[in-house]
Amino acid sequence: MTSGIVGASGQAVIEEMAGQVQRWREEHGSSTMPTWTESGIPVPPLYGPEDAVGDYGTQLGVPGSPPYTRGVYPTMYSGRAWSIRPLAGFGTVEDTNRRLRLLLDEGATAINTVFDYPTNRGYDSDDEWARADAGLGGVAVDSIDDMVDLYDGVPLDEVSVSLVLSHPVAAGAILAMYLAAAKRRGFDPARLSGTLQNDFMMETVVLTAPSVLEPEFAFRLSMDVTEYCTRHLPRWHPVSFTGYNYREAGADAVLEVALVVANAVATVEAMRARGLPVDPVARRLSAFFTAGSDLFEEVAKYRAARRVYHGVMTERFDPMDERSTRLRFHVQTSGSALTAAQPLNNVARAALHGLAAVLGGAQSLHISAYDEALCIPSETAALTALRTQQILLSETGVTRSIDPLAGSYLVEHLTDEVESRVRKILANIDGMGGLVRAVDTGWVHARILDLACQATADIDEGRRPVVGVNVSANQAPTTVETFDVPETLPKQGERLMRLRSNRDNDAVTNALHRLEQCVVDGTNTMPALIAAAEAGATLGQCCDVFRHHHGAGANPCDEVRPMPIRVAIFKPGLDSHYRGALTISRHLASRGMEVVYLGNQLPAGAARAALQEDVDVLGISSLSGNHLATVPAVIAELRAQGGQNILVVLGGIIPDIDRPLMFEAGVQRIFGPGTPLEHIAQEITLLVRERDAADASVPIGSPL
Template sequence: STPRLTNERLKYLISQGETAINVICDQPTQIQIDSDHPWAEGSVGRAGVPVTTMQDVWTIMEGIRLDETSTMLTAHSPLTLPSYLLLADHQGVPYSELRVSGVITPPTVSAPVCLYGGRERADQQGIPWTEVGTQGGDLLSSVQQKRMKEFADKLEFLIVNNCDKMYPANFNGYIIRETGVGAVEEIAWEFARAFEAFDILAKRGMDIDRVAPKVSFTFSAMIDLFEEIVKFRAARRVWARNLKEKFGATDPRSLQLKFHVNTAGIMMERQQPMINIVRAAYGALAAALGGTQSLQVAGYDEAIAIPTEEAATIGLRTQQILAYETGVATVADPLAGSYYVESLTEKMDEEVQKVIDAIEKMGGMSAAVASGYIDREMEKAWLKYQQEVEDKKRIIVGVNEFTIPEEEEADVEAYHHQVDFDLVNRYIEDLKELKRTRSQTKARKALQDLRRAVETGDPEIICFEMECCKANCTTGEVAGVKRLGVGLPYDPMGVLEYPFD
């Protein structure tokens, strides 16, 4: 997809009754490199939309009022938030009226080379990745701590600027679940990240009852109906208990867990893709019975391509049938009192709290990431899942049982719905032209100022990022100078040099 096509799809969904939109970026944007980076070739626009400049954000949101449409920006570019705020200024929308969530995200719980240089630096020191953190090397802890401080700085900035309708801080457990870990880790790891951020803000004198209401979560809904239902029920209990007992929260809004649910992309299979409609519907039902406040149903063709208009519409209609025809939304916590559900909820509560306590004993989530613990747990979980599928201890319909010849699947529309690479190539050429024709003096100054702000720990780093947006700096450039500011190489892939030296 491109920003223009994404804008057209969003406006189509709104015309079909959608009341909230979610913008998901492509892989190069997620790893914070530009679309014209050599390693981005073939990946631009394939699993989301590229966000390389401020204009991309403006194009995606063109014709959509920021004070009328609830928006989640799952776009891990350092330009997303500053571009959105500048667009609000352009539309004349006060920050207090912005209806957006997820514009700032805490440091990743994993340590991929692209965001934090973990594998890269481990390789340079001759340390096997599975042993990162076990040989006394401080590969990631200082970077993780600086990233967490930046996250806290931005959250404080938005709170102080009275962004009353915004839930700027989003902790994304959905991404965690997509790595193959279980329901317990999905909740516990994200709560541990949030609690670490709260500790930082508490030390600055910020009132927890001013901070916690501005935090939201994104969770996954898999197909194990009861596990997912009790996951959401237990999460609310764990959240309220910790906010009250650990942080002294008294405002009921602080104790309320605000979360959005996406039906899991990981359960969408390439084989017999039409039956993914059923999988997504069951996941959506689990989310509704578990008490989600908002929901997005994955397209049945998500394992094959960016969802077609047909797939996106079916996902939307699934939500609408669930909301308006089934009756599940008419009562809160409809399964309360069931012996089975209550006993599973109690067990899930205990297991989640146990993992949170273990991470805090390690020194918090940043320390757990730096030690390599989180990555090792992810790799073990994924290996276990794959082995269960291969050994048929876990039956996946259409994959390892009840299969059909592949040629019978060839007529599914999704197989013919591929990225228009002519449009993508034009987008990349436009990006190159922007880099050639912008004011190099303004771009250089904005990036240099940002680097100094990162090096000195300036608490208003968002202001420097906004200046980079105005100077037409790109995602890769802004992320690159921020990496330089914390002592990492400019390009996570080791291919490009800083363009303004």
């Protein structure tokens, strides 16, 4: 990017350089293969000055000044390093508290707490839906008492805490419990610093659940939190737009940025409608991006995101405070890019992902652990991820120069191209009436699922190389010791029993009644949630109020045509990551099968639905680790209800040590992470043909 900063002699030099590049292309271009970034941006083998045209002042500038392409702060890492913010959460609050304090002792400068599936979805640990998932994927939190113990010994007025909970059905209640717990410990809530994800897209698009809030109501709850924090918690970030999760669900880098910016626009518009000016709202907004394997595209993505965000916020809202147009963001390195095959390769992957985040100017960073494709990170893996950040910070020299890839013809061209493509998507969303409407119509779901299916096909067919999966995949299996989540349900059950026995249940009833009145009359729900938390109401009790009135939402899925082989696929319990389930559903449909996606089911419900749909195959998609409890129960229910002839297949993260137990229970096939979609389709077809060829019912568990 050079125009606007050179004179006539400099321009002549540039023209000569461009001529050299053109002559190279004429001589060598025909012998090079075309390539594309993961978002489909063409990448020729050689760039020159003409590929990075533009005005330095308006498109680049200096760090800390509009349009913030080069960073949101003047000195960036040369003045202050990024926050080392590792993620932790599993089992009980005591288990997670030990891990959090270990990470702080070992050099973490802030903490991210991830919550288990029931907490994310607003269910108490002893709820029928939650029992198999308690403590899986994060820490179990049911009440203010749990929140007090979770952060015991952590100086909440000194350490920035990110509550990694996105779903509005539970986000406000969890924040309310955090505030009430901090107050009980003597901290002034106004002095607390941290972040709540609180993104309505997580409730309505990215993940699934037995009961999903309607998009408009999910957005309203998110805005209740945002309004309350803006008025009462000056150091708190009330929403962090979860681009990371959009990407994990299937979005590419361009769509990731576009959805984050569209979400920010919708948030500011909603807050203005509630009487809040732009600046106090916009100054506290933040984003949560992923870092993937396409190094230069990822760096360009962060730079383009800052520039687009500044431009859109300025154009739409004309804020008085320039800080309102700065996009500050946390980065977590990609979980879906990590492989179960050859898992130690993930150390290198995660380090390169982290490098992309730092080169792109992230404000804080979590590097994913090498064993995350297999289990909750072990202590060794978590510390390795932490040390990876410390090596980036201390040994590589990346902090010496701000925005060190600025001026690269490739990076500047990609930055411009990402910005242009993001702007086109934003115009499309505007044409639909905004992001909430785009979600309500299913447009966002369809766009993400299309990209997810394409990415999976690219890996299966070798167009996107992944070492250990479709490149150099013949290595002997690498054994990595997996981490077993401590038993959680009995302990949480005891805690809940004590809570319910010792609290003032009349006070809880009155508090929940006030919460319900807020839902009905449209007033902000946060004060009532805080009062309910202080009275001892459980998370499930608060969230049941929301589900009772607005729990009729649904994730729209494509219809598939009827064909001979019938397959039903479901997620057991509160396992909510449904990208894989929908991707395989679409692929099986494209291969001539009739596919019924059942969403989240309990064992009895899954068996009943499979019989009602008259399916040949019941597929269980398990990523949360609840397979030991749910899979045998599903098969037992099939037997009890007369479904012995239905074939059961299992997909997801199933440790090798558990596989014999699954086969013994009656599972016919297990498909682990990275299994090609076409292989799954072929195996299902073979299973059904062999069963039918036998001309007799084959009891579940019998060899075929």
